[in-house]
Amino acid sequence: MYKEPIFLQPDFKERIWGGTKLRDYYNYEIPSTNTGECWGISAHENGPSILKNGPLRGQTLTKVWENHRELFGHEEGEKFPLLVKILDANDDLSVQVHPDDEYARIYESGELGKTECWYVIDCEVDSHLILGHHAKTKEEFVRMIETGEWDLLLKKVPIKPGDFYYVPSGTIHAIGKGALILETQQSSDTTYRVYDYDRIDDKGDKRERHVQQSIEVSTIPHKDAEVKQGANRKEGLITKQLVSEKYFTVYHCQLDGSVEQKMNRNYLLLSILEGNGSVIIEGKSYSFTKGDHLILPSTISEYQLTGDAQFILSHTTYGPLGGNNK
Template identity: 45%
Template sequence: MQSEPLFLESVLHEKIWGGTKLKTDFGFKIPSEHTGEAWLISGHKNGVVTVKNGPFAGLSLAQVWQQQPQLFENNDATQPFPLLVKILDARADLSVQVHPNDAYAKVHAHDLGKTECWYILAAEPGAKLYYGHTAKTQAEFDEMLDQHAWQKLFRTVAVKAGDFVYVPAGTLHALGAGILALETQQSSDVTYRVYDFDRVDETTNTKRALHLADAKAVTTIPAPPAEIINTQDNHQNILPLAHEKYFDVFHWLITDSYAFKKQAPYTLVTIIAGAGKLIIGNNTYSLTKGVSFILPANITTWRIETTTKIEAIASNANQ
């Protein structure tokens, strides 16, 4: 079979905190002015993307994963596609939340756990993340949750475009208002809300549910500090951002031409700035901002060319 990348059609999700930047900044056809997420690369049942090109056009990523395991060097197609890549537009603060690890999620949610990371695409002046908490013991954490002592409990950290933050399962966290971020995560949709700023859902006219018992059970105590990598001064073609249990993540920066060699069974790529060409053998594919694709296992070399500059976030699964 001819070696060909899998270009993907994103799935858009409306959110109470979402806005319009997925349209204005990335050109997506958003369903409303409260669009919070574009699921770019996903085999998860809550937002399975489809292949747009080649012999698998029209099939979902989940179907290709199961039916063509050789494209991923996948020895167990009964397991779900392991990663999910999305862009989030935080017009308002997201709920402060925590995700479980694999063991807890398997028992309580019949899903994978959710370790994730953020690459900050844009941030308005003064934008911040909620990351971690101040409690030193489980008893102190539980008491602050029971008393709704949110200002005392939450830690915040300022961020800017180009920052990268790793968010392991068990970390209390949220994107703050004015942030546009690319998220690479385990393929999971399990979220336990701790605080939602007393917002009322316009559809149901009720506050969204909190999950304090689950949060008490899964939150890491004490919380580790946020470690931020900034890529603004990066001049490397390939800058490693994360080498963790579930994934590796890289920032690609090409200002002319760069030849790549396969380093993993398959590679996930999203273009976050600029435009250029992907060249594989005798075939050339157009790359523009917001395009996402997978380089499957049968592609061992490729080249990206640009007349200006092109940036991408790339990742591969480690499980």
């Protein structure tokens, strides 16, 4: 059963702020010129990935997680815990905030909370993020929202390709116009919209805001997240740890040759940012290229990577090491 990588067919989402970079940059077949999100590795019911190869080809990752937990080292949990996206911000995203696990469990029908992180693939020269706010107290936070003092409230951060940001639940945030970002997050689709620049949708209506929920879940005062990073090289692979926290560990990897690796996690998620290469397992080669999303399952004991590529690699942090290789 799956002595090979699991390649996935993404699910695409049209958004008011979306564009065509997912097609132009990654050659994806997108549904329209307002495509904002590629859900590359997803078992969420609102947009599950489809397996493209192997004996379970054609099934959703959701069903595979439910029925074939051996592929994931028998990791516990009702839901596949992570979701990997690529976002094309052709326009500013709404200013928003996400709840933590406890709030989402109570008020969002058992949904997971949403802690996330961003790797900037590409962006325009003047692109920025909103990451945090300047209010010192809840009273000041509420007043500034009610009076629309957005320029004073919101904390803007300039960005460049290769930047990385960790965004815990409770953080006021927004991705700015012109950014192409890979997001690794908890598998959740719960967003509370604080402000949307008074935009209207295709029906002429302003989009819904969730002000009360935003006030209840936002971290006040804002605290910049601290992450420990480090890099190492093994053979032809440079691995830079971007973050390791409660829900996920995420790395940026630069492959410029070959490397042999043992499978020391229950499963690994890979999203190929640039280039191409191969995964070699038990003497058989499986090619990958820019824009591919794949999972290395627990049923693999060791593998070799070869090629010239950049990719984001992630895994759950709380799962035990090794899956069936403990």
